[in-house]
Amino acid sequence: MAQGRRDYTSGILSETGTGARYTECYFHYEGHLVGSMYSHLLWDYTCPAGKRLGINSIHVSTSSRALETMEIDYKGNNAAKVHFSENHVFTFSDQNPLYVVAGENIQIRVFNYDEINAYFYLCIIGVLESL
Secondary structure (H helix, E strand, C coil), X not given: CCCCCHHHCCCCCCCCCCCCCEEEEEEEEEEEEECCXXXXXXXXXXXXXXXXXXXXXXXXXXXXXXXXXEEEEECCEEEXXXXXXXXXXXXXXXXXXXXXXXXXXXXXXXXXXXXXXXXXXXXXEEEEEEC
């Protein structure tokens, strides 16, 4: 394999030097039954000291076909609010991921507006770096 060619690793490995001493893949999967007209906190993450989490994509899906809502709270502020039906994907660039640094908190909450209970699933894909 030719060294330095990006087409071999595009979309698979981080395409930019991060300055981290050690990196590892981060994958988190969560699923919960959410009652009708209720909200549920699917993910609450505080980055540990000496680490930085680069989030490449956030996938959310549900068993309901109704219009549902997902909110991302980052650093105590509402960073995104999305209405979706069945599934939604946030994809960030490998060169510009969403970074959560040591001590910062990120939360993802879903709202079930359907008249029946529904399962919600969340998948986070990223890179955890030791600084």
